[in-house]
Amino acid sequence: MNLSTRIAVIGIGNDFRHDDGVGWAVVARLAERAAERPLPGATTLLACDGDPARLITLWEDVGLAIVVDAAHAHPGHPGRLHRLELDGGQLTQTDSATSSHGLGLGDAVELARELDRLPGQLVVYAVEGANSTLGTGLSAPVAAVVEPLTERIAEEIALHVGSVRSR
Numbered sequence: 001m002n003l004s005t006r007i008a009v010i011g012i013g014n015d016f017r018h019d020d021g022v023g024w025a026v027v028a029r030l031a032e033r034a035a036e037r038p039l040p041g042a043t044t045l046l047a048c049d050g051d052p053a054r055l056i057t058l059w060e061d062v063g064l065a066i067v068v069d070a071a072h073a074h075p076g077h078p079g080r081l082h083r084l085e086l087d088g089g090q091l092t093q094t095d096s097a098t099s100s101h102g103l104g105l106g107d108a109v110e111l112a113r114e115l116d117r118l119p120g121q122l123v124v125y126a127v128e129g130a131n132s133t134l135g136t137g138l139s140a141p142v143a144a145v146v147e148p149l150t151e152r153i154a155e156e157i158a159l160h161v162g163s164v165r166s167r
Contacts, residue, residue, distance in 0.1 A: 004063035004120055004164050007043040008127075012050045012069040019078070019129030019142045023047070023068040029150040039154065040161045046051065047058055052108035054119050065119035066153055069105060070142075071126035074110045077131035079141030081149060105129035123156065125149060 009030060027045045034045075048054050050069070059065035071082060071144030086109065105124065111116045127149070130139040138146070 003044065004159065005042045006062040006137070007040065007064045007066070007160065008046060008059050008062045008119070009043065009066045009153060009157075010046045010048050010055065010058050010068070012048050012055075014049065016134060016136060017133040018133060018135050019127075019139050020046060020070045020132045021136070022070050022127045022129065022133060022138060022146065025138060025143075026068045026149050026153070029146055030073040031154065033099040033154065034151060038152070039157060043157060048135050050105065052111055055105065055116070056112045059112070059122065060117050061119075064157070065122050066156060067105065067122070067124045068117070068153075069124065069126050070129040070132065073128050076128050076130075078128055078139060079145050080128045080138050081145055082124075082128070084124040084126065086118065096130040121160070125153070148156040 008029060011025070013023040013029035014022045015021040015024055024047045027047055030039070031045050039045075046058050048058055055067075059067075073080070073082075109118070109122070127142055127145050129142055137143075
């Protein structure tokens with residue numbers, strides 16, 4: 001299989017810390033959606049706790065890695081979505097949103113760059129959360145983002161597959 005056609009969608013989070021589970025919720029919704037509208041055969045849906053070594057392993061040798069994570073921003077707007085893309089080995093972002101994990105995505109990108117183990121393309125969707133205390137269930141503003149983000153990711157996958165086929 002051509003590596004450029006392999007796609008990984010990785011939800012980062014913790015289902016037991018309310019909005020921190022948004023990444024896992026999006027991956028679960030993509031899996032439900034795929035039962036009716038299958039994703040390309042080279043697409044894998046994965047959940048991760050955000051550990052840098054695990055992230056690198058999950059996105060290694062893929063053409064497109066899409067990561068979904070909860071984020072904190074100051075000032076915060078729960079449910080606001082940020083899209084970041086890897087550019088020259090650095091995640092480009094134009095705002096103050098950061099991962100809800102102390103270590104994780106930024107560290108994984110830096111380490112993967114040093115080890116030459118970055119995916120061909122890396123896109124991060126960060127969703128600003130309202131509540132990361134212990135407990136289950138997403139807050140209303142974060143839950144409202146899950147379905148539109150699921151559709152947006154499915155469209156991004158289709159665009160990637162289309163661009164690979166046209167090469």
